[in-house]
Amino acid sequence: MNFKKTGVALAIAVSALAAGSVQAATVNAGTISGSYSTVFNVAQGVSFADTVNFSIASPSTLTGTAASLKLNFGSLSLLDIAGLTVNVWNNSHPFGTTNFGSFAGGTGSYTFNLPTAGDYHVDITGTATGAFGGTYAVGLQVAAVPEPETYAMLLAGLGVMGAIARRRKQNAA
Numbered sequence: 001m002n003f004k005k006t007g008v009a010l011a012i013a014v015s016a017l018a019a020g021s022v023q024a025a026t027v028n029a030g031t032i033s034g035s036y037s038t039v040f041n042v043a044q045g046v047s048f049a050d051t052v053n054f055s056i057a058s059p060s061t062l063t064g065t066a067a068s069l070k071l072n073f074g075s076l077s078l079l080d081i082a083g084l085t086v087n088v089w090n091n092s093h094p095f096g097t098t099n100f101g102s103f104a105g106g107t108g109s110y111t112f113n114l115p116t117a118g119d120y121h122v123d124i125t126g127t128a129t130g131a132f133g134g135t136y137a138v139g140l141q142v143a144a145v146p147e148p149e150t151y152a153m154l155l156a157g158l159g160v161m162g163a164i165a166r167r168r169k170q171n172a173a
Contacts, residue, residue, distance in 0.1 A: 029054040037139040042128035051093040053121045066105035069135040081134035084126040093121040
C-alpha cells in the first residue's frame with residue numbers, strides 16, 4: 001500500500017515540476033526575403049525559450065518586433081507574457097556565436113544589420129503570467145542591403161541627369 005502512495009506522490013511531484021519548467025518551441029522559417037511572422041501560445045505559469053531559425057540570401061537589414069497579445073477581463077489578466085525578450089544570433093539555434101543585439105518585447109521595432117548571407121536565429125524568452133497562460137507574436141522583416149555596384153550605378157545615373165540638365169540650360173540660354 002505504501003508503494004502505491006509513494007508512486008502517486010512521485011507522479012504528482014513530477015507533473016508539478018513539469019508545469020513550471022521551461023518550454024521550448026523551434027520554428028524553421030526558411031529563407032526570408034520580405035516579412036515573416038508567427039504566433040506562440042504558452043501554458044500558464046511556464047517560462048519559455050522559443051526559437052525562430054531563418055536564412056537570408058544576401059547581407060540584409062533585419063527589423064524585428066515582438067509583443068504579448070494581452071487579454072483582460074476587468075482586472076483579471078487572462079492572457080499575458082512577462083519579461084518578453086528577443087536576442088538575434090548568427091547560425092541556427094543553438095550554434096550561434098555572435099549576438100547582434102536584443103530587445104524587449106512590446107516596446108517598438110528594432111533594426112539589426114546582418115552582414116553576410118546565411119543562417120541566423122532569434123531566441124525569445126519570457127514567462128506566461130495570465131490565468132490561461134499567454135500568447136505572443138514575433139515579426140521579422142528583411143531588407144537587402146544594396147551592393148557597392150548599385151551605389152556606383154546610382155551615382156553614375158545622377159551624373160548623367162546632371163549633365164543633361166546642364167546641357168538643356170545652356171541650350172535654352
